[in-house]
Amino acid sequence: MKSILAAMAAGAVVFLTSTASGTASNLVAHIDIAAQTMTVTDNGRVLHRWPVSTARRGFTTPRGTYRPTRMHKMWHSRKYDMTPMPYSIFFRGGYAIHGTTQVKRLGTPASHGCVRLATSNAKRFYELVKFRGAKNTRIVLTN
Numbered sequence: 001m002k003s004i005l006a007a008m009a010a011g012a013v014v015f016l017t018s019t020a021s022g023t024a025s026n027l028v029a030h031i032d033i034a035a036q037t038m039t040v041t042d043n044g045r046v047l048h049r050w051p052v053s054t055a056r057r058g059f060t061t062p063r064g065t066y067r068p069t070r071m072h073k074m075w076h077s078r079k080y081d082m083t084p085m086p087y088s089i090f091f092r093g094g095y096a097i098h099g100t101t102q103v104k105r106l107g108t109p110a111s112h113g114c115v116r117l118a119t120s121n122a123k124r125f126y127e128l129v130k131f132r133g134a135k136n137t138r139i140v141l142t143n
Helices: 002-023 119-132
Strands: 025-033 037-042 045-052 064-066 070-077 083-092 093-102 115-118 136-143
Touching: 002 037, 025 119, 037 119, 045 115, 045 119, 064 083, 064 115, 083 119, 115 119, 119 136
Parallel strands: 025 136, 093 115
Antiparallel strands: 025 037, 037 045, 064 136, 070 083, 083 093
C-alpha cells in the first residue's frame, strides 16, 4: 500500500512539475526589418502579425535577440523633441517598440531606429509582455 501511495505521489509531482513548466510562456516578438512586420508568438503559436516601421535611411535598428529592459505606458523621447512614445518596451539602450500616430507610414522604414506600431497594437503587445513577464519575452530583430 505504501509503495502504491509513494508511486501516486511521485506521479503527482511529475504531473504538477510538467504542468507548471508547460504554462511558462515563451513570448517572442520577431521583427523582420526587410518585410517591415512584427510577428508575436506564444510557445510557437502566432498571436499577431502587424506592420511596423523601423529605421529610415541614415538611421539603424539594431539586429539581434533581446529581452525587455524596461516598460513605460507613456514615454517622451528626450533625444527627439519630447516626442510621445506610448506603450514603450525598451530592449537595448534607447531603442524601443512603441506606438505611433503615423500609421500611414507603417510597413515602410520611417523611424530613428525604434520599432513603431499602431498604438492599439503597441498596447496589446505591452499588455502581453506585462502579463507574461519580461523574462519570458524575447525580442528578435532580423534581416
